[in-house]
Amino acid sequence: VFYRQSDSDPAALAGSEIAVLGYGNLGRSVALNLRDSGLPVRVGNIDDAYRQRATDDGFAVLDLADAVDGADVVYLLLPDEVLPAVFGEQLAPRFGVGTAVCFASGYVLAYELVKPAADLDVLLLAPRMLGEEVRRAYVDGSGFLSYVSVEQDSTGRGRERMLGLASAIGSLQRGAIGLSAEQEATLDLFIEQSVGPYLGVAFQTAFRLGVEAGLPPEALVCELYMSGEMSRTISTMATAGFFESVRWHGLVAMYGGFLGTMGMDGEAMERHFREVLEQIRSGGFARKLQEEEAQGYPVLELIDAVTATDNPLTAAEQRVRAALGDPDGGP
Numbered sequence: 539v540f541y542r543q544s545d546s547d548p549a550a551l552a553g554s555e556i557a558v559l560g561y562g563n564l565g566r567s568v569a570l571n572l573r574d575s576g577l578p579v580r581v582g583n584i585d586d587a588y589r590q591r592a593t594d595d596g597f598a599v600l601d602l603a604d605a606v607d608g609a610d611v612v613y614l615l616l617p618d619e620v621l622p623a624v625f626g627e628q629l630a631p632r633f634g635v636g637t638a639v640c641f642a643s644g645y646v647l648a649y650e651l652v653k654p655a656a657d658l659d660v661l662l663l664a665p666r667m668l669g670e671e672v673r674r675a676y677v678d679g680s681g682f683l684s685y686v687s688v689e690q691d692s693t694g695r696g697r698e699r700m701l702g703l704a705s706a707i708g709s710l711q712r713g714a715i716g717l718s719a720e721q722e723a724t725l726d727l728f729i730e731q732s733v734g735p736y737l738g739v740a741f742q743t744a745f746r747l748g749v750e751a752g753l754p755p756e757a758l759v760c761e762l763y764m765s766g767e768m769s770r771t772i773s774t775m776a777t778a779g780f781f782e783s784v785r786w787h788g789l790v791a792m793y794g795g796f797l798g799t800m801g802m803d804g805e806a807m808e809r810h811f812r813e814v815l816e817q818i819r820s821g822g823f824a825r826k827l828q829e830e831e832a833q834g835y836p837v838l839e840l841i842d843a844v845t846a847t848d849n850p851l852t853a854a855e856q857r858v859r860a861a862l863g864d865p866d867g868g869p
């Protein structure tokens with residue numbers, strides 16, 4: 539199901555008090571967009587630097603649970619891993635009957651890490667866009683794709699409230715796709731755990747072998763991602779089409795790429811992707827993540843070690859930046 543701007547009723551949220559809980563990457567953009575759409579927004583945040591930022595941006599900022607009192611719509615923009623405890627202990631007792639509780643990711647719903655009461659509307663509005671871009675795309679009017687669903691409709695107004703919110707954050711200028719929380723969580727985890735690692739390993743392996751073959755590391759990181767050519771190729775898939783984009787690369791690239799694709803043994807990859815999907819759907823991945831959390835995320839140390847700045851890939855990037863500046867003006 540697709541939703542466009544014309545599907546939303548401009549009056550759907552008239553008179554509604556909106557609480558945005560969390561003022562991080564996505565929370566800030568969402569709060570600013572909702573306010574600029576003319577809705578009364580209060581922010582809920584713990585006492586940290588994000589809270590100060592919300593205050594500096596002119597919002598009334600309350601503690602998380604206090605922000606929920608009297609709110610008609612509560613948009614949860616806290617990290618997925620902190621939501622279960624905060625939801626059950628602090629927020630659940632404060633929701634009024636018929637409050638619309640909106641999630642920005644299906645994860646905690648899909649794995650039943652939060653269990654909203656039956657007298658709430660439960661909505662999903664998950665932007666498919668980086669947090670800061672959600673603000674930029676609102677300001678320039680281009681909009682951004684979101685996945686949306688009504689997971690529970692206790693008031694009979696769930697759909698109109700969900701679309702009202704999607705419109706007010708600026709998403710419907712581009713459009714939204716209906717997807718249940720369970721599907722959204724599966725899709726998100728599946729692509730980031732299948733295609734993501736393959737790309738990561740492919741880039742690192744090509745870099746290592748290229749260096750071994752005597753190619754300059756600086757040119758390798760440019761070829762792989764710093765020149766922007768690779769990102770443009772992906773953009774072209776979106777605009778021209780996945781297969782059509784192949785034709786834009788010239789005969790040599792097309793010939794080599796086609797032969798390479800046809801000659802590749804995809805079975806090992808497919809087996810691996812199936813295992814990944816099975817782990818996600820059976821809840822095995824979510825259980826592993828919870829064990830990890832219970833132990834204080836020991837994996838973070840490993841990630842820090844692997845991504846330490848003294849690896850040859852990062853060193854090559856730094857030399858390119860030092861010599862030629864940042865490819866796109868920096869982060």
Ligand code: NAI
Binds near residue numbers: 560588642670
């Ligand atoms: P973030 O990491 O930027 O969130 C920071 C916010 O969480 C701050 O307001 C901070 O005060 C609060 N916070 C951190 N630890 C806390 C704790 N222990 N207790 C209470 N509050 C705490 O999060 P982000 O990236 O904005 O994500 C929020 C939600 O949006 C998540 O559900 C995420 O999956 C979803 N999402 C994020 C996107 C993004 O581009 N960042 C895109 C689409 C969805």
